Amino acid sequence: MNVLFAASECFPFIKTGGLADVAFALPKALRKIGIDARVILPKYGAISSYFKSNMKHIASFEVPVGWRQRYCGLEYLEHDGIPFYFIDNEFYFCRDDTYGYYDEAERFGYFSRAVLESINYLGSFTPNIIHCNDWQTGMIPVILKDIFRFSERHNNIKTVFTIHNLKYQGVFDKNILGELLCLNDGYFNENALKFRDGVSYMKGGIIFSDKISTVSNSYAQEIQSPFFGENLDGLLRNRSYDLWGIVNGVDYDVYNPATDNNIETNYDSERFYNKVQNKLHLQKILNMPVNQEIPLIGIVSRLVDQKGFDLISHILEDLLQDNIQLVVLGTGSEIYENMFRYFAQKYPGKLSVILQFDNSLAQKIYAGSDMFLMPSLFEPCGIGQLIALRYGSIPIVRETGGLRDTIHSFNDTNQQGNGFTFENYNCYDLLYTIRRAEYFYYEKKHIWRNLVRNGMNEDNSWTKSAHKYAELYSYL
Incomplete structure (x- = not known):
């Protein structure tokens, strides 16, 4: 089984929250049980020069962003036994901060399309599953089913969408459908991407993915209620059969008091x-x-x-x-x-x-x-x-x-x-x-x-x- 893990951040390259830890530790654990799990993420300017200098350039191609064509470089690096791919575009990703810009819809709409375009350049590796994470990757299942449905290399790929925090949904003006995402206005309806008066990337991931997961069993139940559901609880109840709650873990290689170089004195349960x-x-x-x-x-x-x-x-x-x-x-x-x-x-x-x-x-x-x-x-x-x-x-x-x-x-x-x-x-x-x-x-x-x-x-x-x-x- 081949799994491509798509995330907006990943330890040790870039980290703002727990998603980065998951994006590193889960593929690492999956590889240990025989699954060829690989990770794809943006090549941010803040990634250290050490990692950048060891990346290998695989391909250059163009990614449609509405009526525009944007450059995309695809870089490769193996770290700690995990193959990583990086989407390179300095205009979108070479910035001081990871998130919080006026053009977030465009940046991560581009990233979602670039992930799918990059599959044509991964050599013998073709994912059976793209595992998407949070709203920044929510358009991947949508674009896959719309634009790539007749592509021989894409049409057998399934998607999993993991909700790490439902509160952050990526809701933008409806004009982005054609202007940025190359999607028609038919997607602006309650059964697709419409969320109030805007377009929700999170909703796209929930509706168009084949399976949904979230990061604990209790949270999977909670988000089906109005208090925790952030106005998506009805949708999640409708897809409850496809919703899994799987608790996160800790990378015991990284978090180990017996070997941690950051602490004063190493110890374990026996010491x-x-x-x-x-x-x-x-x-x-x-x-x-x-x-x-x-x-x-x-x-x-x-x-x-x-x-x-x-x-x-x-x-x-x-x-x-x-x-x-x-x-x-x-x-x-x-x-x-x-x-x-x-x-x-x-x-x-x-x-x-x-x-x-x-x-x-x-x-x-x-x-x-x-x-x-x-x-x-x-x-x-x-x-x-x-x-x-x-x-x-x-x-x-x-x-x-x-x-x-x-x-x-x-x-x-x-x-x-x-x-x-x-x-x-x-x-x-x-x-x-x-x-x-x-x-x-x-x-x-x-x-x-x-x-x-x-x-x-x-x-x-x-x-x-x-x-x-x-x-x-x-x-x-």
Whole structure:
């Protein structure tokens, strides 16, 4: 089976979120079970010169964008045993940022068409399946079925569309149908691409793909309801037979405290007593009191409502009265950035805030924290809680989406569970749950050590998920 994994970002070349981790780790896991999985993504200007210098030019061709013809270069690189293809067009992709431009419809409409055109230049590799990811690739199934339906090399290709976050849908003016996508106005109807008064790339992926998946079983159920469905819940209910929920995993080669070069001291579940050295080092570099007895709570996140920061805003001052330390790494809404700045000045030594994305520091926080906080309003899958378990930091989460599927509240009676959870989206439930974790940390040291060790020994790798995707592919 040949699978071409189409994504707008992929670790280690370009990363803004969890999609990049999936686009690297899932094909890697699929290849280990005998599937020839390859990845295709834009050749962004921000990709390091090291990778660019090792790319091999395969082909040059033109891609129709409405009435225009745009250059496309196809580059190839094998990294970590995975074949990668890069769509090269400097006008669209050689920019300072990955997303957020006025011409997103054109950039990713071009990318979708270029992915399909590139199949003519892949030599002996012809995909049986194109696995599309999020709205940036939502036009691939549409264009495949419309423009390439009579192409001998394309007409047997099936498509899978994975929803990583339904909230971001790629909705644009209806004029793009002919102006950019070479599609007729017949696609502007409720049974095709019409979404209110615009055209939705996300809707295109959902309707025109042969199978749909999302990144946890709970999220697959949630998005069929009005609250989580972002006005596409009816469509998803209609396609529920084709909708699979498959939880993401963690690449255990990348996220491994026994070999991680970003952390101060390596450790594993048999040597987890070495973890404390990472805590002491983190406290030191953050100018916090160096004290191994104080529980250190970590947050690595976008600072937005979805991630539960409105709850945190209501209980932050109360929380900082406790004998804890809190470290926050991330960027996001100005209101939350300012909130953390204010409280960091008010409670120096108890709250450290780093308003940027720093992958090396993120690893230090996973390794150095005792608890990891994710009180999300919704969370399609979440990878932070899985990395936290791997590094022996006990997750404190709200029961939603992938958090519900992967973190189970500790039960003192039967000693089952791997974290601390709350169900209602309520700030006082959050505060109670954090303080429950504090209690076990301070008063039940033997239980806490078992929680840490058991979490580190869990298998949250991609192995099980890769087999589920292989099962999904087998239905096509």
